Amino acid sequence: MSFEVRVEGLEVPDDVRTSLAADDVAARLTRKDATLWGPGAESEAAIRLGWLDLPSSSRSLVEQLAQLREQLQSEGLDRIVLCGMGGSSLAPEVICRTAGVPLVVLDTTDPGQVAAAMIDLERTVVVVSSKSGGTVETDSHRRAFQASFAAAGLDEQQVGARFVVVTDPGSPLADTAAAMGARAVFLADPTVGGRYSALSAFGLVPSALAGADVGALLDEAEELAEHLTDGDNPALELGAVLGAAAVQGRDKLALADAATETGTAIEGFGDWAEQLIAESTGKEGRGILPVVLESATAPGATGPDTLLAVVGGDAPASAPCLTVRGPLGAQFLGWEYATAVAGRVLGINPFDQPNVTESKENTQAILSSGLPDEPPAATIGAIEVRGSGGVLDGVDLSALDGVSLAVDALLTAVPERGYLAVMAYLDRLADASAADLRSALASRTEHAVTFGWGPRFLHSTGQYHKGGPQAGAFLQITGAAGEDLPVPDQPYTFGSLQAAQAAGDRKALADRSRPLLHLHLTDRAAGIGQLLAALA
Structure with a gap:
């Protein structure tokens, strides 16, 4: 079989393995047994297992x-x-x-x-x-x-x-x-x-x-599928490890593509796995937070609450870590199967997404009523600074390094075993350097740091932000658009839709009293450069 899972530095408790084996989870899952996740999930699971x-x-x-x-x-x-x-x-x-x-x-x-x-x-x-x-x-x-x-x-x-x-x-x-x-x-x-x-x-x-x-x-994928009824198949092992690690406190999953002499065998797998895992497990105040890394040695690859998973090749010499080898088709099926198993270990329904509609509803309300009036607390260079959840209390925004002080205050607001989520409502091609903020911030804190392009992440980690452990602090970045673009036959433009989505997500987080720093770039290129310089 070409799909292989190797675990180093982490033991799956005997009771987890015993439960999976005694309940015949491998065979029942391939038979599409909707009762695997409990009575509350049965109706949803019954109509969500066609992927097998x-x-x-x-x-x-x-x-x-x-x-x-x-x-x-x-x-x-x-x-x-x-x-x-x-x-x-x-x-x-x-x-x-x-x-x-x-x-x-x-x-x-x-x-x-x-x-x-x-x-x-x-x-x-x-x-x-x-x-x-x-x-x-x-x-x-x-x-x-x-x-x-x-x-x-x-x-x-x-x-x-x-x-x-x-x-x-x-x-x-x-x-x-x-x-x-x-x-x-x-x-x-x-x-x-x-x-x-x-x-x-x-x-x-x-x-x-x-x-x-x-x-x-x-x-x-079919080569792996032939083995999924076995009680010791590698996808079952992967799910057991993910679930057990989260239960033991390693609920941040750092994901990296394996490096090869010519680049990576699989390109960008973490972006897909991020949605699968975050949206499937981030609910009822628990879950696994994927942290997509630039490489297996990037800041954030290790930590007391982190498990590193390297996809497609060998992991560096750090523990605990997972190495998941196999071609892309097998990776897709194997991680889907593993996520369903991890959901059982965590005691949640891996097939619903109860909090995804919240930001959508906020967006529609804002499109109807107009953007909220939110004057900046300060404008520093090309950056307007706003905050909620008490994140700017006591911060001297008149100082020359006011942006750096505001970011430091946000990092201080990350709770124990929490995380910082960077949410950039920008152009992920023209403003690509904004993604460098993840590693820059991860170098300044021991907490996990994620990065998501808005509104893309709303369909991914957005579920975890609202339904998962309320241990996040949030950095939202928006930017002035050059030329706006109308949405034909609609009363809004793409620019106003983007702004409404950002405002709707801010409201969802503010309603949970989460610390949030909102930086609006009046000039995108200058603002990103200013922010990266402040973090250097």
Whole structure:
């Protein structure tokens, strides 16, 4: 078997292994036994276990997608743009990065990043992916691309032929796809939740159209699937380790791609696993917090509450750590299975996400009523400083190093065994250097530091922030946009939607009295540079 799990420096308690074996968890999970997570989870689990069949049930897509790609290429349509959020975008991004094939992933409301995606329209096909069919970001992207194609001179039929849609049967997006005459519509298995959908149409359609070998992914997953009924299979071991480590206090999972002589064997796996683990386990005041690292030796790889997991190769000489070897298809299935097992060990339902809608509802309310009036406590260079939860109490913002003092106050506010979450509502391409803040802050504290691009993280760690242990402190970064972009046939722009999403998330955290520092960059490049300099 090509999927292997090695554990160093951590013992799984006998009672965990005994319970998993005595309750025949491995075999019951592969039989889709919805009672594994208790009575409260049974109704949800009963309609969320279809991912176990995907290595075989998705086979019919392979030839269909190969033919569609050939057709598109013959028409000169060789640029694939994926509009999707969370589970609809994260797996295709990892698949295509690992395969080395180009895929434009649009999972933002930043007007600059959206505008940058709408180029080369003469060779562009847009894949619109949404399980619910009502995701506001994805619906806004679709509207913008439809308007751009029409403005480029395409008639209604030609515009429709530039769209491929992936959604659940009966969703509003399925109706929209039919009305617009989309070239192809793929109806996914409704018994597969978004974050478990890597090997479904959501993961495979955009990846195959971009040129990835999705048949090989299914082969890799199927090889592992044949062993998942065994009581000593490696995915069960991985789930036992993740759950036991969290119960023992190592509830921060530092994730890194393994380094090789030519780079990494798997590119960006942590971004996908982050959503799977955080959204599945972060609820009822407990959970596992994924911390995506730049490398296995980056700041934050070790700590008293941290378990390091290196994906695709060997871990450095530090303990405790996990090494998870195997090709990408097996990694997808193995981590999905392990997360379901870890949910049982933790005593939570790994298939619901009870807090995800909160920020969405806040956003809609703000779009209707307008942004709140929040004057800055100070403006220092290109940074406006605001705070809540008492984080700025006693901070001298008139000092030359006022930004550094504010950040230090936020780090001091991180509770014992807590974490700092950096949430950047910026352009993750044009403002990419903002991601350097994670390691810079992790170098200044012993606490775990995560980094997420907004609103992308709202479909990922956003669940953990609200439903997991209330031990987080939060740094939100927003920035003045250059040119805004309208959302066609809607009363808001991408810029106002992005601002409303940031404000809605601030409200959700303020309602929990969490310490939050909000830094608004009046000039993005200057502000990011100023902030990184303050942390140096």
